[in-house]
Amino acid sequence: MKTKSKFLKIITLSLLFLVSNTIIAQTSTSPTQLVCIGSTEPYLLNPSNPTSNYQWVLSSGGTIISGQGSDAITIDWNMVVGGPHTLTVTETDANGCAGLPKTVDVTLNILDDAAFTLTDYCEGATNSATAIITTGGGFTFNPLPTGTETINATTGEITGGVAGTSYSVEYITSGFCPDNSIATVTVNNLDDASFFLTDHCVGSANSATAIATVGGSFVFNPIPTGGESIDPVTGEITGGLSGISYTVEYSTTGVCPDTQSQNVLIYTTPATGPIFHN
Numbered sequence: 001m002k003t004k005s006k007f008l009k010i011i012t013l014s015l016l017f018l019v020s021n022t023i024i025a026q027t028s029t030s031p032t033q034l035v036c037i038g039s040t041e042p043y044l045l046n047p048s049n050p051t052s053n054y055q056w057v058l059s060s061g062g063t064i065i066s067g068q069g070s071d072a073i074t075i076d077w078n079m080v081v082g083g084p085h086t087l088t089v090t091e092t093d094a095n096g097c098a099g100l101p102k103t104v105d106v107t108l109n110i111l112d113d114a115a116f117t118l119t120d121y122c123e124g125a126t127n128s129a130t131a132i133i134t135t136g137g138g139f140t141f142n143p144l145p146t147g148t149e150t151i152n153a154t155t156g157e158i159t160g161g162v163a164g165t166s167y168s169v170e171y172i173t174s175g176f177c178p179d180n181s182i183a184t185v186t187v188n189n190l191d192d193a194s195f196f197l198t199d200h201c202v203g204s205a206n207s208a209t210a211i212a213t214v215g216g217s218f219v220f221n222p223i224p225t226g227g228e229s230i231d232p233v234t235g236e237i238t239g240g241l242s243g244i245s246y247t248v249e250y251s252t253t254g255v256c257p258d259t260q261s262q263n264v265l266i267y268t269t270p271a272t273g274p275i276f277h278n
Contacts, residue, residue, distance in 0.1 A: 036177035037079050037108045040065070043087065044072035045102075051094040061085030061108055083107035112137075112173035118156065118185035122256035123163040127185065129156030134173045142170035142182060161187040191216075191252035197235065197264040202242045206264070208235030213252045221249040221261060243268040 035041050045054065048071035056073050058064055061083055067073030075087070084105035091099045113133040121127040129139065139156040141149070145167060149160045156169055165187050172180040192212035200206040208218065218235040220228070224246060228239045235248055249261040 031104060032084065033104055033106045034109055034176065035077055035106055036111055037077060037081055038111065040074060040076050042072065042074050043104075045089065045091075049091070049093060053092045055090045055092070057088045057090075059086040059088075061106065077106075077108055081108050081110045109177045111177045111179040112175045114171050114173050114179040114181040116156070116171050116181065116183065118169060118183045120186045120188055121161075122188050123161065123190050125256075127156075127158055127161070128152070129169070129171070129183075132171070134175065136175075137171050137173040137178075140170050140172075142168050158185070158187075163187050163189040188256050190256045190258040191254045193250055193252050193258040193260040195235065195250050195260065195262065197248060197262045199265040199267060201267050202240065202269050206235075206237055206240075207231070208248070208250070211250070213254065215254075216250050216252040216257075218248055218250050221247055237264070237266075240266040242266055 048054070050071075052071075053069055054071055056064055056068055058075060061080060062075045062077040062085065065074050065076050084107050087104045087106055088101045089103075090101045093099075114137065115131070115133045116129045117131040118129055119127070138153045139151055140153065141151055145165075147160070147162060149158060149162065149167070151158050151169065156171070158167060158169075161167065166184055167187070168182050168184050170180055170182045172178060193216065194210070194212045195208045196210040197208055198206065217232040218230055219232065220230055224244070226239070226241055226244075228237060228241065228246070230237050230248065235250070237246060237248075240246065243266065245263050245265045247261055247263050249259060251257060251259045
């Protein structure tokens with residue numbers, strides 16, 4: 001007559017965490033574990049007996065989706081924070097002897113809040129991300145641009161952004177339960193501040209022409225010291241001195257203002273000599 005073994009095998013329950021597509025083994029025999037909500041986690045017994053049958057029972061919080069009866073299972077954890085949820089495994093050996101159940105209490109942690117804000121900005125302006133809920137993560141382009149643009153991994157600041165282009169920026173947290181989010185930001189074109197000045201004779205009309213973006217203002221830069229003045233709307237110079245070149249600056253007032261400058265020369269007045277009669 002075959003005698004059934006009365007010795008209880010000590011079973012170590014190992015948990016593998018699947019975090020950011022990386023499996024991290026946790027082989028501690030601690031009776032409590034933490035996982036992230038919404039994750040799919042593998043569990044295994046180490047050591048195990050290939051001739052035994054293993055019956056797994058999960059009290060709540062998730063669903064055993066594969067491996068029932070074997071020494072390794074997979075659990076799909078649902079989106080309910082908290083616990084503990086008790087995972088129990090009972091081994092029955094080839095002789096039909098059942099060992100004492102082995103249990104692990106699992107608590108589900110909420111995912112990090114990966115929210116942040118990007119604001120459309122003018123070409124060349126500062127543009128760091130704001131309202132970062134969970135600090136300590138990293139910013140990347142997703143997808144990567146094809147030019148030479150770069151992004152600061154800590155602040156989300158874009159350098160070399162091309163005007164008229166939109167970029168998708170991804171932020172990934174680095175906590176126990178990391179998460180990610182993506183926001184889109186557009187680099188707005190600067191105003192076209194171009195205009196045209198023509199060299200002119202003293203006292204002649206000399207307003208700026210070909211003003212690409214109207215509504216801005218004209219100033220001297222630098223300001224002359226001879227009492228000359230300039231009309232801020234038209235760029236007309238009054239009191240300009242013969243033989244002097246003036247630098248005129250035009251600044252727009254739109255959402256993305258810009259500034260350009262041009263030089264204008266006031267021609268020297270001819271010094272006509274006296275008329276003689278012989």
